[in-house]
Amino acid sequence: MPPKRTQLKRDSIEQEGRVLLAIEALQKQEITSIREAARRFNIADRTLRRRLAGRPQRQNTRANSHKLTQNEEESLLQWILSMDRRGAAPRPGHVRDMANLLLAKRGESPIQTVGEKWVYNFINRQPELKTRFSRRYDYQRAKCEDLKVINQWFDCVQQTIIQYGILSEDIYNFDETGFAMGLTSTQKVVTRSEYYGRRSVLQPGNREWVTTIESINASGWVLPPCIIFKGKNLIQGWFDDLPGDWRFEVSQNGWTTDEIGLRWLQKHFIPVTTSRTLGTYRLLVLDGHGSHLTPQFDQVCAENSIIPICMPPHSSHLLQPLDIGCFAVLKRTYGQLVEDQMRARINHIDKFDFLAAYPNARVEAFKPQNIQNSFAAAGLAPYNPQQVLDKLNIQLETSTPPGSRPGSRSSQTSHFTPKTPQNFIQLQQQASSIKAFLKRRSKSPPSPTNQALNQLVKGCEIAMNSAIFLAHENGQLRAANEKQKQKRTRSNRRIPNEGGMTVQECQEAIQPPVEAVEPPRSPLTRPPTRPILPPPPVRRKLPKCSKCGQEGHRSDHCPQR
Structure with missing residues (x-):
C-alpha cells in the first residue's frame, strides 16, 4: 500500500x-x-x-453508485448458489444477464444495464462467490515449434504462389473437426468460494461422435459443411429445415474416411469453388491426415487445377487458419448451446439436437472478419511469416480493461398515486408514501413501525426478485419443451446410402411418385356392382343350468330340483 x-x-x-x-x-x-x-x-x-x-x-456505508440494491444483490446471490448446488453454475455472462433482467423489471425508463466489469466487482464484494475454470483435459497436442521447419514451409508456400500465380482470393483451407454431442465447453463459472480447484458441471450423457468438414476462403467466406454421422443409413429427418447445399455422410464410427474425403473433394469442394475462382489455380492448405494423402485425392486435385500443400506435423495450431480462429469459437459456442439445453433439464443430446444447435454455432464462428483474421494470423493472406514466427518467443501481456462508468440513477420526481405495487419502483414509492403519512400523523422520530415496514418491503422485494428468476427459468423450459415437441414430429425414415447426398438431393429422393390418372369409364363399360348381402343373424347361446349342467334351462327351473 x-x-x-x-x-x-x-x-x-x-x-x-x-x-x-x-x-x-x-x-x-x-x-x-x-x-x-x-x-x-x-x-x-x-x-x-x-x-x-x-x-x-x-467507510461502512454502501456506495451510491451501485446499480442494484442490497436486496437485489442478495436475491442474485441466492440464485447463483441455487444454480451451483444443482450442478449448473452460471457463467459471468449469465450473471450479467440476470442483473440486467432485474433492472429491466423495475419499471424505470430508460432501462439501465450493468457495466462490463460489474460481475467482477460483484464477485469481489461477495465472500461466498469465486470464479473457477472447469476445463476438460481430453486432448493431446504436440508442441513442435521448430523455427527451421516452419521457415521451410513458408518458403514452400511462397514458391508455390509465385510459380502458379495464385491469388489471395483463391487460397482455401479445409479440415475436419469432431464433436462429442453431449459435452459442454470448459468455461469460467461463478460458484461458492468454499470449493477448491476446478468446479465440475453436469453434462448430458450422450458421447456419440460426429465429424464436420469445413472449408474457408481467404477473402472471408465459408463453404457449406459436410456432416458425418455414425450409422449405416441416412435419416430423412436430418435434412429438415437446412440449406440445400449442406452435405451428409455416414460412417461406422462417425469419423472421416478416405472415400468420404474424396467424395467431398469431387462433389462438394470443386462444384462450389469453380464458379468463384478468379485465377487459374487454387491453393488448398491442409494437414497431414491420412484421408488427405491418398493418390486418388492428389489425382483429382491435379485434374482440376488445385494445388494441395500439407503443413508440417504437429503445427496446425500455428499454421492452420481453421484451428487458429474458427474451430475454437465453433466448439465453444456449441458447448454453450448444449449447456443451455442442460439447464433446461435436457440430459440427452441426439442428432436432431445437434442439427438444431450447429447452424447457430456456425454463424458465430464463421464470420467474414473472423475468417480473414485467421488467415492473417497464420501468415498466409496476406503473406507474412513473421506473424507466426513472433508467436514462438512472444511474451504476452494482459492489459487492464477500462473500468465501467458508474451510472447515476435519476430521481423520481413524478407524482405518485397510491395503488397496488407491481414492480420495484412502485413498491419503493408506496413504502415512501406510507412512511411520510405515518410521520405526518405521529409527528415523532422513526419508530419501530418504520423498522417493521422496512422488513415488510424487503420481503416483498425478495419475493419479486424470486418471481423474476422463476419466470425467466420457466420461459427457458417452455422453449426447450417446444423444441422437444418439434423434434418428435421429425421423420425417422431411412434412406438407402450410396455415397452420401446433399439436402436438395434428399428432398428430390423423398418426393412421392406421381400417380397416373386413369380416364373416366363410360357407363356402358362400368363393371357390375356386387349385391350387398344382409349380415347373418346373431344366434344367442342357450342358458346352462348350474346344477345339472344341461343346456336349455336355468337352475330355478331344473327338473332335478
Whole structure:
C-alpha cells in the first residue's frame, strides 16, 4: 500500500476513535454540549451531530453508485448458489444477464444495464462467490515449434504462389473437426468460494461422435459443411429445415474416411469453388491426415487445377487458419448451446439436437472478419511469416480493461398515486408514501413501525426478485419443451446410402411418385356392382343350468330340483 494511502487510513481510524469517545462522553453526561464535545475531541461539529442522529461511518456505508440494491444483490446471490448446488453454475455472462433482467423489471425508463466489469466487482464484494475454470483435459497436442521447419514451409508456400500465380482470393483451407454431442465447453463459472480447484458441471450423457468438414476462403467466406454421422443409413429427418447445399455422410464410427474425403473433394469442394475462382489455380492448405494423402485425392486435385500443400506435423495450431480462429469459437459456442439445453433439464443430446444447435454455432464462428483474421494470423493472406514466427518467443501481456462508468440513477420526481405495487419502483414509492403519512400523523422520530415496514418491503422485494428468476427459468423450459415437441414430429425414415447426398438431393429422393390418372369409364363399360348381402343373424347361446349342467334351462327351473 502506498505511504499516502496508509497515512489516510490511519487518520481515518484515529478520527473514528475520537468520535466514539465524544459520543460516549455525551451519553454519560460528562459533557452536556455537543459543540463543546466536538471542540475537546478535535472533530467537526457536523460529523458528531450526524453520528448522534444514527448515520453510520462513510467507510461502512454502501456506495451510491451501485446499480442494484442490497436486496437485489442478495436475491442474485441466492440464485447463483441455487444454480451451483444443482450442478449448473452460471457463467459471468449469465450473471450479467440476470442483473440486467432485474433492472429491466423495475419499471424505470430508460432501462439501465450493468457495466462490463460489474460481475467482477460483484464477485469481489461477495465472500461466498469465486470464479473457477472447469476445463476438460481430453486432448493431446504436440508442441513442435521448430523455427527451421516452419521457415521451410513458408518458403514452400511462397514458391508455390509465385510459380502458379495464385491469388489471395483463391487460397482455401479445409479440415475436419469432431464433436462429442453431449459435452459442454470448459468455461469460467461463478460458484461458492468454499470449493477448491476446478468446479465440475453436469453434462448430458450422450458421447456419440460426429465429424464436420469445413472449408474457408481467404477473402472471408465459408463453404457449406459436410456432416458425418455414425450409422449405416441416412435419416430423412436430418435434412429438415437446412440449406440445400449442406452435405451428409455416414460412417461406422462417425469419423472421416478416405472415400468420404474424396467424395467431398469431387462433389462438394470443386462444384462450389469453380464458379468463384478468379485465377487459374487454387491453393488448398491442409494437414497431414491420412484421408488427405491418398493418390486418388492428389489425382483429382491435379485434374482440376488445385494445388494441395500439407503443413508440417504437429503445427496446425500455428499454421492452420481453421484451428487458429474458427474451430475454437465453433466448439465453444456449441458447448454453450448444449449447456443451455442442460439447464433446461435436457440430459440427452441426439442428432436432431445437434442439427438444431450447429447452424447457430456456425454463424458465430464463421464470420467474414473472423475468417480473414485467421488467415492473417497464420501468415498466409496476406503473406507474412513473421506473424507466426513472433508467436514462438512472444511474451504476452494482459492489459487492464477500462473500468465501467458508474451510472447515476435519476430521481423520481413524478407524482405518485397510491395503488397496488407491481414492480420495484412502485413498491419503493408506496413504502415512501406510507412512511411520510405515518410521520405526518405521529409527528415523532422513526419508530419501530418504520423498522417493521422496512422488513415488510424487503420481503416483498425478495419475493419479486424470486418471481423474476422463476419466470425467466420457466420461459427457458417452455422453449426447450417446444423444441422437444418439434423434434418428435421429425421423420425417422431411412434412406438407402450410396455415397452420401446433399439436402436438395434428399428432398428430390423423398418426393412421392406421381400417380397416373386413369380416364373416366363410360357407363356402358362400368363393371357390375356386387349385391350387398344382409349380415347373418346373431344366434344367442342357450342358458346352462348350474346344477345339472344341461343346456336349455336355468337352475330355478331344473327338473332335478
